[in-house]
Amino acid sequence: MKSLFVALATVLAIDGATGSPSRVEFINIGLCNEMFTEDIAFNSPNGNHLQCARQCSMQDSCLTFTIAENMCRGHSVLVTSQTPSMPSPGANSFVKRSTYSRNYMEALNRSIVFHYAQRSGNLTGTFRPLPWVVSSAMDDNPVGGWYRGGDYIKYTIAMAWSVVTQLWSMVRFRAGYQAAGQFDVITDSARWALDYLLRCWDNESQELVVMVGDWEADHAVWTRPQDMVTDRPVYKANTTHNSSDVAGLTAAALALGYIVFNESDAEFANSMLTAAEQIYTFGTTYKGIQETFQHSEFTKREKKKELPNTGVSTYNDELCVAAVWLKRATENNSYFQTAKNTFYSSDKAWVYSTDANEVACQLLHWEETGTSKYKRNVEKFFSDWLRGSDPDHTACGLVYRSAVTPIRYAVNAAFLALVASRDGIESVDGKNLNQFAVEQVNYMLGDNAQRSGSNCYSFLIGYGNNFPRQPHHRAASCPVDISQACITNDTLPNPSELTGGLVGGPSDVTDQYEDRRSYWRHRVSCDVNAAMQAALAGIVFLKEEDNIPMTNNKCKCP
Template identity: 40%
Template sequence: MSPSCRLPPLLLFLPVVFSAVTHIKNHWNGGFEAETCVPVTQELNGWTLRLKFDQDVWWIEIWIGSPNKISNREYTVSSGSHQNPGDQICFNFLGHGAGDISPTATVTIDGQSGGGAPQGGSQAGSGPSNTGGGGTGGKKNYGEALGKSILFYNAQRSGKLPANNPIPWRGDSNTGDCVPGGWHDAGDHVKFGLPLSSTATLLGWSLVQFKDGYEKAGQLDQMYDMIKWVYDYFLLAWNPGKQELCVQVGDGNADHTFWGRPEDMHMARPCKYVNGGTPGADIAGGTAAAMAAGSIGYKDKDAGYANRLLEAAKSLYNFAKGHRGVFTGGAPFYGSSGDSDEMCEAAMWLFKATGDQGYLNDAKGFVDLGTAWGLGWDDKKIACQGLLYEATKEGQYKGAVEAFFNSWFPGGGITYTPCGQAWRDKWGSNRYAGNSAFMALLAAEMGIQPDKYRKWAVEQINYILGDNRHDGGCYSFEIGYGSKYPRNPHHRAASCPDRPAPCGDAQLYAGGSSPQILQGALVGGPDANDNYQDVRTDYVQNEVALDYNAGFHGALSGIVHLEAAGAMPATNNKCPC
């Protein structure tokens, strides 16, 4: 099946005049493409360019060397190449950001006398903080990868988009839904409550635990803006007066017969509900967990909004507790194996939000201490075990967490690819590795074998961001990160040319790269031998989905947190980029 918020305002810009030829080649909401040439005045055995802006620039993409972000206003780009006097260093770069700004930019070559301190108008945007080199060599820029993941969730928005929509090829869609807003599931356009709530819970957890990671990455405001889109949807989906929760918008079977833009889709989009006569504590509990986590994340940002989320989470949890059972009306899509894990998660997040011992007691009754297969939209067992250990420090919960990671680490029974990915399943191997990496970073924060868990987690994310051998190595499975990444995700909207050009089944099978770059999306991933094909029709390896990005996204915030704290582990990936 094809499982398929908002960023700050767009960025406008003027050409950057460095010292010779520089001009804007293309521009769009939130970014631009520029090219320039910098004169070389002395022999250089390796060099570092220094770009300075007088206004905030979120991040840049450049392919002549390894970019390094000093701050939102200063970047360096390094290369080991030799240059002679009279040469020029010419390059293209992409700038990303927001706001009606027109910053001045200067570029210099470090250590070179004279030359290259140009002035002029430039434009760029704001974004992730530097945490290392670019996506194609050396250290990874985890902050940049985090910012791009936020863009992916913005690309998934349903409903009427705000004026600051950062995705130029997306527009208003499905505005007549019974519950407007929210995120499309994957490359399709259904809103499925189980993966949606699971995704939102993991994203909210990352904001609660690793807020400083978002701050260091320059992504805190963007994260708040992005995730509020789904919280707003949950608040509309739950009707406490009617004791009814909308758990699905759209018909999966009908939706999957349509290939095109969500903006052009006019089929019927039926709504499905859980209520007193239709059980669905799995989705209701999961949604309560997401809103309770959101109430903590928003407490310092907007206390009134945080309270709305908390009150909705309390009433929805009480409803779920009184109407146990799983939702079966969405078959054959996202069938749940049980509701105890979601109820446990909901109880624990409400305990964290309120301190009410009753919620903790509930969670102790819901928890399953068995060893989880993985962390995903249908199985939150390991998440509940970790939350209980964090709250109680009791050995039984610590033992369950350690048993999970013992089963995931080398020698524990899980398959490892030749380049070192913990490969759980052909459906979304990147997803499961990313989710477990996030959980490992959370467990480390709880004091469970922090050195070992952090090292393993970072190595898994490094594999995803380029420490692999696909396409000659340095291949990022996150779209838009680095210079080599998937160009043909199984995603309808990204396959469509700019409007008003038509889009239909022909675009599914069209050759060449998709017209739109689905920035930040994490594709399903390789097979057990590190093999991967970038083919749009391959919905096994090239699927993208809300839940695919969730743990990966959280792990990125956790790694930037480690960088901010000076606690990055030494890693030893088998296929370093």
């Protein structure tokens, strides 16, 4: 049987004036029977790019691109056979450079790579765009999934929220992913996490895994993931230790998984729908939040620092989101009636994040009913975010809800604004939601105060030439040569580029940022990147419709 090979490619454009190469974009193409055997260099159909191809030992053509100094080199990358077929090589396989000041397709390509850096488990025979990422935590039960950030803890709630965001954007902005040549790659990315979420649930014992790993032990060691020797405890919700918020988001992710995969893989889709309904029933039957293991000491401290005004986290918003997506997956309206009558809250949302999904619940109700009271709740949320006083905006325009990873809340709101705009909430208080979203993303890609001359600074690693080199990420800080120690010195760049990682952002409203391996401003996480991918797909979707709004970033980079 044929194996499916995919190259997520780096292409070098040759500058006509200098003859020097400059990296431009990732693409995904290629089928192969067996391992690569021969390197070939050739020009692209339009003659503007040098391509690096690798011949297969059989007849099919495989392509991989990791060109340096005009020499072909590379490595094979394999996707599981369940992954949908990739497009065949050709002129349309290439990501086109945007005619706008920001290349959103390129940024989307980069961002998707990050989740491959977060993969845990057996990576043999899988798509590996980052060759320094290898198999790890093989004895975990459940095995697989994503590490949330720069450590090696697996949080089910963060993973589930990330997948909900990815899949929601695939449903609403499919054409954006397709235009960038990334729909099959984002599908493969989401499937990895969905497989893990399925393994987290045991219907017979009524247990749901909510966390794998020990935060204190994990953070006491700085090492490669494959070299971990710390204990990996597994924390589970059950009929006596409840975690309805985790159950809600997990059910929502699997219900969305059914919607996205039903046509391409009915068996996989049906398994997700069955589990989604079971987990939802579990979460609504045994209601509660088990803070001691669900969030861990890390997240409790994080919440105290990040969200001091939000009060106690609840679970109704997560169960609400789950109920709406289950209604759509099953066409059983009783799910929505429960969401509307039991879980809905008209309270104004403070943020949109992993454990704060009130505004998502409100937006989904607006989509379902078209009733103005739900629309007003969504508008109340965005009214604050657009005004610039609560939350504050930085001098260059980033929405600054918290000094701890401020980009997280800004990019989450940007994605939601794009969805709301498509749902007919195009403006709030006279301010355009699409414009707000694009300006927030523009800030992250370079329209900010961090620059050297005309060299824009991107908070998205690997986008442009000026970006963070020292994100807080253990695996990226370790040399590929395993005989060398991992780097903990803040003055040295990470030896491996964490392509696509979106760091926390500036330290205060004056837009100050220092590239060093400290935690709060330089952390990366699977949920932040999921929102960035979703927002970028939405912007590319607008571009394909020729509907990009006029923007007015305060610190526009040339």
